[in-house]
Structures are given as structure tokens and as C-alpha cells.
Amino acid sequence: MRILVVEDDAKIASFVVKGLKQEGYAVDHAPDGDTGLSLVTTTPYDAAVVDIMLPGLDGLSLVKRLRLTYPDLPVLFLSARSTVEDRVKGLQAGGDDYLTKPFAFAELSARVQALLRRATRAPETTRLTVGDITLDLVSRHVTVGSESIELQPREFALLAYLMRHPDRPVTKTMILEHVWDYSFDPQTNVVDVLVSRLRSKVDPDKSRIETVRGVGYVLHGHGRS
Numbered sequence: 001m002r003i004l005v006v007e008d009d010a011k012i013a014s015f016v017v018k019g020l021k022q023e024g025y026a027v028d029h030a031p032d033g034d035t036g037l038s039l040v041t042t043t044p045y046d047a048a049v050v051d052i053m054l055p056g057l058d059g060l061s062l063v064k065r066l067r068l069t070y071p072d073l074p075v076l077f078l079s080a081r082s083t084v085e086d087r088v089k090g091l092q093a094g095g096d097d098y099l100t101k102p103f104a105f106a107e108l109s110a111r112v113q114a115l116l117r118r119a120t121r122a123p124e125t126t127r128l129t130v131g132d133i134t135l136d137l138v139s140r141h142v143t144v145g146s147e148s149i150e151l152q153p154r155e156f157a158l159l160a161y162l163m164r165h166p167d168r169p170v171t172k173t174m175i176l177e178h179v180w181d182y183s184f185d186p187q188t189n190v191v192d193v194l195v196s197r198l199r200s201k202v203d204p205d206k207s208r209i210e211t212v213r214g215v216g217y218v219l220h221g222h223g224r225s
Helices: 010-022 033-042 059-069 084-092 105-119 153-163 172-179 190-202
Strands: 002-006 026-030 047-051 075-079 097-100 127-130 133-136 142-144 147-149 209-212 216-219
Touching: 002 010, 002 033, 010 026, 010 105, 026 033, 026 172, 033 047, 033 059, 047 059, 047 105, 059 075, 075 084, 075 105, 084 097, 097 105, 127 153, 133 153, 153 172, 153 190, 153 216, 172 190, 172 216, 190 209
Parallel strands: 002 026, 002 047, 047 075, 075 097
Antiparallel strands: 127 133, 133 142, 142 147, 209 216
């Protein structure tokens, strides 16, 4: 899943972005509201964490504008403004949740997970099944056949992306854009390395994940013939 963090405080932004990446999310950072608005119009996001006091377009105005064209995007406001009136303004501007600074990352993470869970409540989007592989997006539990598989966060994100596009090729660029952040190096071999690690855990006989030379990879629902 891909999350946008709009935060002008470099230390807080680094703290949040690093923490969310360690949990397996693809994360983009915008240092101001105008950049955040630009990114949302060009990149599909599953959720946004937005500071209120931003240079240029402030957080409240940003979310009000987002709501006109992206009414379903889950938004968590992150702000030093902590009065009841401030929180009410945030929710009335279109925020789905409001967390005041200072905060514990564990709480921010839990609130983001709750927003994503509500946004993907339909059974078909919280639990993915392709062939004998099952992946639960909420509990983050993965099974292959009857065997439980432990995956690192980035491995989990890659498998989830492949399972959302079964039986059709996904390019390395598509994987980079959805599993890493937008500042990736297109010449990097990180996708190949990550696919190799994922194969060793969920596809040791190479019957499920096919390499499409010059293109990318296909996850087959019923194995390769």
C-alpha cells in the first residue's frame, strides 16, 4: 500500500516516513501542501498523513481540495494544534482522524492501519487468494497451501501487489512505483533481488512466479503448465 506524508518538519517527516517504510508501506513525502496536492493528482494513494501548519497551501485547505476529487482517500491529520476546536475543524475539513504532536509512532501506525482497514473492509479486498496462496491484508498472515509463511514487510508488499494482478504481467517499473517510493532508481536491481527472496519462501519450485524476459513477472493462479 502507498501512503503520502505531507509534513514540513524534516525531523518529524523522516521519523514518520522511515517508520512506515519499515512496516512495508511505499511512502512518498511532500514538504508542503502544494507539492502534496500535485503528488495526489499524479499518483494513486491508499492513505495520507497531513500536517495542518504547512508552508503555502495549509493542511486544512489541502484536504478540502482533495475531498472534491478524492472523497474516499483516508486522511490522518497530524498537528501540534490540540484543542477540541482544532480537532473539530480538522474533521470538518475532511480528515478521517486527528493525532496531536508529540505522538508515539506506534499510535500513528495503529491509526493508519485502522483507516486502511475501514477503507478496505470488503472481504474481497482484505483477503487475497491466488491459487494456493492466501494473504490477509489486516492480520498480514500468509499461507501457501496449509503452510504459514513469514515474510518481511517489503516481501509482503510485493506479494500483495502481484496477487492483485494475477495471471498478467506486471513490469519492474510498476512494482517499483507501488512497492517503493517515487524516488526510486529505474536502473536498480532491487526488484530482481526481492523477487528472488520472495520465490524462495512462496515459490521454491518456480511454478507460480514466472519471469517474463524484458518485461517483468507474472503470478500464475494455477501454476505454470
